[in-house]
Amino acid sequence: MILKDVTAKNFGQFQDKTITFDPGLNVIYGENESGKTTLHTFIRGMLFGIRKLRGRAAKTDVYSRYEPWENEHYYAGSMRMESGGKTFRLSRSFQKTKPKSELICETDGETLSVEHGDLDMLLGGMSETVYDNTVSIGQLKSQTDDGLVVELRNYMANYQGSGDGDLNIQEALDTLKKRKKEQETLKRQGEQERESRKRELSTHIDYIQDELEDAKRSLSQKQNEILRVEAQQRREEERRQAELAKMQEQERLEQQKKEDQEQQRLEAERQQAAAESQRKIAEQKVAQQRQNAENMHNSRRMAVTVAIAVLAFIGCMFAPDMMWKTVIIVAAAVVILALFIISNRKWKKSPKSVPEPEEETEPERAEVETDILEAAQKELEEQQRLEALQREKEEQQRQRMLEKEKLRWSMERYQEDIQEKTIQLENVQEDYQVYCEAEIQASPEEEDLQAIQMATQHIADIAVAMQQAIGEELKTRMSEILCELTEGRYEKIQIDENFNMGVHSSEHYIPLEHLSRGTIEQVYFALRMAVSQILCEDEPMPVLLDDVFAMYDEKRLMQALRWLAKQKQQVLIFTCHKREKELLDKMQLNYSYHSLR
Amino acid sequence: MKFVHIADVHLGAAPDVGYPWNETRQQEIWDSFRRVIDGIKEEGADLLLISGDLFHGQPLVRELKEVAYLFEGIPGTTVVLIAGNHDYLKADSHYRTFAWPENVICLWEDHCVSRYIPHIYTYVYGMSYVNREILEPVYNQTYDDGATLLESEHADACHILVAHGGDEKHIPINMRKLADVGFDYIALGHIHKPQILQENAIAYAGVLEPLDKNDIGKHGYIKGVFENGKISAHFVEAACRSYCHEEIQIDTATTQLSLADRIRERMQACGADNIYKLTLTGYRDADVTFALPQLKTLGNIVEIVDETQPDYDFDRLSEQYEGTLIGKFIDSFPKEGRTRVESKALYYGLQAMLEAKE
Numbered sequence: 001m002i003l004k005d006v007t008a009k010n011f012g013q014f015q016d017k018t019i020t021f022d023p024g025l026n027v028i029y030g031e032n033e034s035g036k037t038t039l040h041t042f043i044r045g046m047l048f049g050i051r052k053l054r055g056r057a058a059k060t061d062v063y064s065r066y067e068p069w070e071n072e073h074y075y076a077g078s079m080r081m082e083s084g085g086k087t088f089r090l091s092r093s094f095q096k097t098k099p100k101s102e103l104i105c106e107t108d109g110e111t112l113s114v115e116h117g118d119l120d121m122l123l124g125g126m127s128e129t130v131y132d133n134t135v136s137i138g139q140l141k142s143q144t145d146d147g148l149v150v151e152l153r154n155y156m157a158n159y160q161g162s163g164d165g166d167l168n169i170q171e172a173l174d175t176l177k178k179r180k181k182e183q184e185t186l187k188r189q190g191e192q193e194r195e196s197r198k199r200e201l202s203t204h205i206d207y208i209q210d211e212l213e214d215a216k217r218s219l220s221q222k223q224n225e226i227l228r229v230e231a232q233q234r235r236e237e238e239r240r241q242a243e244l245a246k247m248q249e250q251e252r253l254e255q256q257k258k259e260d261q262e263q264q265r266l267e268a269e270r271q272q273a274a275a276e277s278q279r280k281i282a283e284q285k286v287a288q289q290r291q292n293a294e295n296m297h298n299s300r301r302m303a304v305t306v307a308i309a310v311l312a313f314i315g316c317m318f319a320p321d322m323m324w325k326t327v328i329i330v331a332a333a334v335v336i337l338a339l340f341i342i343s344n345r346k347w348k349k350s351p352k353s354v355p356e357p358e359e360e361t362e363p364e365r366a367e368v369e370t371d372i373l374e375a376a377q378k379e380l381e382e383q384q385r386l387e388a389l390q391r392e393k394e395e396q397q398r399q400r401m402l403e404k405e406k407l408r409w410s411m412e413r414y415q416e417d418i419q420e421k422t423i424q425l426e427n428v429q430e431d432y433q434v435y436c437e438a439e440i441q442a443s444p445e446e447e448d449l450q451a452i453q454m455a456t457q458h459i460a461d462i463a464v465a466m467q468q469a470i471g472e473e474l475k476t477r478m479s480e481i482l483c484e485l486t487e488g489r490y491e492k493i494q495i496d497e498n499f500n501m502g503v504h505s506s507e508h509y510i511p512l513e514h515l516s517r518g519t520i521e522q523v524y525f526a527l528r529m530a531v532s533q534i535l536c537e538d539e540p541m542p543v544l545l546d547d548v549f550a551m552y553d554e555k556r557l558m559q560a561l562r563w564l565a566k567q568k569q570q571v572l573i574f575t576c577h578k579r580e581k582e583l584l585d586k587m588q589l590n591y592s593y594h595s596l597r
Numbered sequence: 598m599k600f601v602h603i604a605d606v607h608l609g610a611a612p613d614v615g616y617p618w619n620e621t622r623q624q625e626i627w628d629s630f631r632r633v634i635d636g637i638k639e640e641g642a643d644l645l646l647i648s649g650d651l652f653h654g655q656p657l658v659r660e661l662k663e664v665a666y667l668f669e670g671i672p673g674t675t676v677v678l679i680a681g682n683h684d685y686l687k688a689d690s691h692y693r694t695f696a697w698p699e700n701v702i703c704l705w706e707d708h709c710v711s712r713y714i715p716h717i718y719t720y721v722y723g724m725s726y727v728n729r730e731i732l733e734p735v736y737n738q739t740y741d742d743g744a745t746l747l748e749s750e751h752a753d754a755c756h757i758l759v760a761h762g763g764d765e766k767h768i769p770i771n772m773r774k775l776a777d778v779g780f781d782y783i784a785l786g787h788i789h790k791p792q793i794l795q796e797n798a799i800a801y802a803g804v805l806e807p808l809d810k811n812d813i814g815k816h817g818y819i820k821g822v823f824e825n826g827k828i829s830a831h832f833v834e835a836a837c838r839s840y841c842h843e844e845i846q847i848d849t850a851t852t853q854l855s856l857a858d859r860i861r862e863r864m865q866a867c868g869a870d871n872i873y874k875l876t877l878t879g880y881r882d883a884d885v886t887f888a889l890p891q892l893k894t895l896g897n898i899v900e901i902v903d904e905t906q907p908d909y910d911f912d913r914l915s916e917q918y919e920g921t922l923i924g925k926f927i928d929s930f931p932k933e934g935r936t937r938v939e940s941k942a943l944y945y946g947l948q949a950m951l952e953a954k955e
Contacts, residue, residue, distance in 0.1 A: 051913060127919030162922030164954075169922065171953035172946075179945055189890065197615030420657045423691070427609065427654030435614055444902075448945075450938045455946030462925045535920065 001122060002570045003542050004080040004087065006046065011077055011094075012038040012066040022592035023082075025565050026572045027580050030596030036574045039596070040546060041066060044136065046079045047119075048128045049101065050094045063096065080106070083122050083539065088112070090119065124539030129164050131541075134532035137525075138546045148520050149512050152527070157499040159531060160470050161463035169463050173456060180452045187445035194439050201432045208428060212421040219414040226407045233400045240393050247389075251382065258375070304339055308332045470534065471495075477530035478523075485522050485559050493523065521551050525560065540569035547575060558583050565589045598717045598755055600644035601637055602819040602830070604786030604802040606630050607683065608660060610653035612808045618872065618897055625837045626806045627663075633805070633818060633835065634667045637674055642820075643717045645674050648786025648802060649681025649726070649761030656684055661695045669698045675714050676701045680725035681761040681786055687727075704759065709738055718751060719823070722780070723759035726767075734769045736760060739778050755823045761786040763801075772799065782821065782828045791816060797828045806836045810874045810899045813840045840899075841871045847879035847905045853887055857895060864896045872897040876904055883907035883948055907944050914947070923950050 002023045008014035013035055019028075030036045041062060050063045068075055078091035086107040093100040101114040112118035120126075126134070155165035162169055312332035316325040479492045482503065492504040502511040503523065512520065525548065532543060543564075549557050561584055564571045573580055584591050608630060611623040637645060652660065668676050678701060680686045686693060686705055697703060702712050704723040711722045724735065739758065758780045762768030767787055772794055775783060783799040789812045791803030802819045804812055816839070821830030843863055847856070856877075864873060875898060877887065889901045911927060918924035930943050 048917070051910075125920070127921070127924060128917040129924065130920045133921070163925075164918070164921035164923065166954050167922055167950060168953045169950075172949040175949035175952055176945060179949070186890075193615070201614060416658060419689075419691075420659065423655040423657055430654060431611070431614070447938055448941060451941030452945050454938060454942035455949070458926055458929045458942065459922065459946055459950070462922055462929065466922060466925070 001081055001083045001124075001539055001541055003043070003572075004082055006039070006043060006077065006079045008039075008042050008077045010068045010074040011042050011045075012068075014038060014042070019594055021570065021572065021594075023570055025561075025584070025589065025591035026570070026594065027584065027591055028572060028574050028594045028596065029576070029578070029581065030574070031576055034596040036546070036576070036596060038066065040136070040544065040574065042077060043079070043544070044128075044131065045094065046077060046090060046092060047123065047131065049092065049099065049114075051096075051099070063094065067094075081122070088122060090114070122539075124536060124541070126536065126541065130535050133159065133163065133165055134528070134535050134543075135541050136544045136546070137528045137532075137548055146513075148517060152512065152520060152524050153499050153501060155524075156495065156501065156527060159527075160467045160474065160499075163466055163470065163535075165531075169459065172459060176452055176456045176459075180449065180456075183445045183448045183452065187443065187449065190443065190445060198432070198435065198439070201428070201435060205425065205428050205432060208421055208425045212418060212425060215414050215417045215421060219411060219418065222407050222411045222414060226404060226411070229400055229403050229407065233397070236396050236400075237393075240389065243389065247382070247385065254378070301339060305336045308336050473534055474527075474530055477533055478526045481526040481529050481563070482523060484563055485526060485556075486519075487559060490519075493526070517551060518553055518556050521548075522556060522560075536569075542570035542572060543567075544572045545574065548573075549575070549580065550577070554579070554583070558587060561589065562587065565591075598644065598719060598823040599642045600646060600757075600782075600821050600823070601633065601642045602646045602648065602782075602784040602800065602802050602821065603630075603633055603805055604648035604761070604784070604818075605650040605681070605789060605804040606647070607650055607653040607804065607806075607808055608664070609656075610808055613810075613872070613899060616897075616899065622806070622838075629806045629835060629837060631667060634671060637671050642671075642674050644714075644719065644721075644757075645671070645676045646721070646757065646759050646784040647676065647678050648759050648784045649679050650683040650786060651678065651681075652684035654683060655687055656691055658691050658695070661691055665695070665698055665701075668701055672698070672700050674700060675717065677712075677721045677723065677757075677759055678703045679723045679759050679761060680705065680727075682726050682729055682731075682767050685726035685729055708735065709758075713751070713754075717755075719755040719757065720751075721757050721759060726761065730766045731762065731768045732766060734771065736762075736768060736770055736775060739775065753826060755782075755828075756780050758783045759786075760784070763787055775799070781823060781826075782830065784819075790814065791819070791832055793819075793830075793832065797821070797830050800830060800832075804836075807838070807840050810840050810842075810872070813842050813874075815839065837870070838897075839868070839871045840874065841867050842874045842876065843867065844876045844878055847877050847881045849880060849882045849908045851879075851881060852885065853891075856887060857892060860892060860895050860898075864898075869896060872899055874898075874900045874902070876902045878904050879906075880908040881905040883909060883951070906940070907948060909944070909947055911943075923947070926950065 003021050005018055005020040007016070007018040009016055017035075019039070028036065028039070045062065045066075050066070066075075075095050076091070076093040078089065080087060080089050082088075086105055089102075089104045089106050091102045101119075103112040103114050103118055104110070105112060123131075154168065158167050158169060159165040309332060312328050315328035315332075475493060475495055482490050482493055488506075490503040490505055493501065494504060494509065495501050500511070501523070502509055503515065503519075504510075512523070515523070529543070532541065549560060552560065557579060561580065564573075565584075581593060606626065606629075608626060609623075610626060611619055613619050613622065651664070656664075678697075680690075680692055684690075684692070686707075692703070693705065702714070702721065703725075704710060704712070704721070705725050707724060707727045709722055709724045711720050713720050722739070736758075756779065758775075758778075760768075760770070760783060763770045763772075763785060764787070776795055776799060781798075785794075785799065785801040788801045789804045789808065791801055791814075793800045800819050803816055805816060805818060807813070807816050815832075815834045815836070817833045817835035819830050820833050821828055845856070845859060845863065851859075860875065864871070867873075873896065875892075881887070887903060887905075889903060892898070892901055915924055915927045918927070926946055927943065930939050935943065
């Protein structure tokens, strides 16, 4: 495609400005602020339209920048170009409310449609960004040599992966990584929040469970207590029974004793009666015996007296003197007297030892009366004790009943409590389950994470594919162009996988870092030209060079101009210097010259 | 004969676990139920129909005592009770053994039965759930038996069916057939949204108090009267609060703080007591992302869905970057009918790449 002429009707500082281009080399000269950039932008705007951006970007967008201050309805222009031997006329109105474009083939008068892609056909499918990377070439921006190398390398790397030297793929991928981290943090926070809610619910469950356990424990405690009370009741009953038995036994013994006493009394009476009669008989006997005994006693006494008298007589016979005879006689007399006294007393005493029943009757009767009274008293006491026992029994039973009643009542309460708690527990557990099920669905960040993953994957895949497609050919073309530009001084460009670049001369390999700024600019120029050739193979596009040669020395500039003059495509050199014109004149190359303003 | 029809009270439910209003809502459900009874006390009603799910789960005895106490307070009103799928009659359900006041009729049978209430000249029909789910269309029985069922000695009495369910797993109901049986009124429960399926004849009372963010709109009960052989019934709003779904339109000028102000204003305008689910729509500035967790603390907000899209003109971008990574990236997604993940992937990728362009 060749640009024939452009007419800016009302665009920035241009009012009805027409510039006509040659098919070959064109030098557009203008001092600063003379409208070089405006012309540049206008050509771009004609080819791709200028749309007002939405939002914040609108304030600084191209549309606003070149929008005329007056007569804005007339924000428009036209352009004529040649492609495939035919001439086309493209006119546009940029006005935002109703942008209009018209494409007419002047050669055969056919009206074409921009909307339907006829212009795209003319441009060989070139997009705005591709245009920026091929047709429109500016100079490297970096001021330092190091920065220049980095910039060139980045452009190379970016271009190979994205077809767009300005797009830093690594940075884009890093941004996505950052987004991913942000989403993961959000997700974690959400999870923690939901987790704490779940904990709240499960704490509630635990709480009810504990209460339930407590109630169950209390219930079994009460059950044990009831057993204990029942045991106690049994023990008390047993004790009472034992006591009762003991009392009955005692009573029986008492009775027995009474009966025995009665028996004994009767027996005694009977014996007494018998004894009485025996006594009478005995008395008679005694009287008789006493008579006998007295008789015998007397005779025995007589004998003893005689014996003593005899003894005393004998004693007197043998006694030496009178004194001893007297003593013996007196002693014998005393002994005989003593014998008499003793035997008399013995006899007198014996009848007194037999008791006289008649004398004892009075005190015995009194004793019997006391016994009866005592017995009655005892009976009464017994009665009272029994009654007390009975009362105690009733009291205890009542007490135990009450106790058991109370226990049963509290057991019932616990049982009810357990039932309630069980139901409550089930209800809460169900709530918990419902919450957990709902939670499975709820993770809004998951979607974002998936999306970020997907975006990363797409970008990486496309970049790899583009690098494979562009890489090798780009290197070849660049080497060719550089070789021509340097008239064989540098033969080949080398780029490794880390985009470290260098050039081969016939003898040496020189890394980019060691090249002069001028040579680096040449490498860059070669790169841009190579890109342009690759992307615009079907339809060679005009090349717009915007102050590209500012840093070139005269020799390099001559080489570049010579190379450009040989190219098939149209070349538009925008410059604020007169060097280009002078050198072209000097080299006697064909070109057309346009001076702005 | 005046009647009140309520359903799905869900006593004992505690909506929105983990949100600050969780406990308040649990109480409000009881309060609302009590207010219905108070209303009956004041205005009088012959019949209180409770179409199932009075309780959120299995009723506790102490809860039943509370309810019984309230019923005792309206001795002139006959209360008709059935068990729904939430408070279904489990084997050991206290429903079965509880001693109800005299004015309460419990239809605990697992098949449709009828009871005649002589002093108001009314037949009530109904049955209860003994399981969480009932897949059989049990009310079909009334289609067939309907004619005989309604052939009573009191031919011009009022006939009311109290029913619960109507979806696939909870007794599917063929409403048209049921309508043809000849009931004067069908008091339905189970569906949370109140709806009058047939004017003055068939109605879902809906939940008395909304239970979750999907129960949007007005909630309350149905009040009706049977006069001269005709029913007239209407919905009465009674819930303490509503769940509101509000859409907030975003544009490229919207910032986090301006959005917070707009949300506050919107909630103020729609009722600060209500509980909100907010959806953000529209085109946001491509550089802005809204911090939703902060926004959620502005009021009773259960959920915020961000459906905003960054302000990208895809056609334009696709055109502009054709042949380069960005262009190919846009083209790697379907032009139309993108899934949510795909849309988001497109935004994320574009944003990252445009940011990375100097």
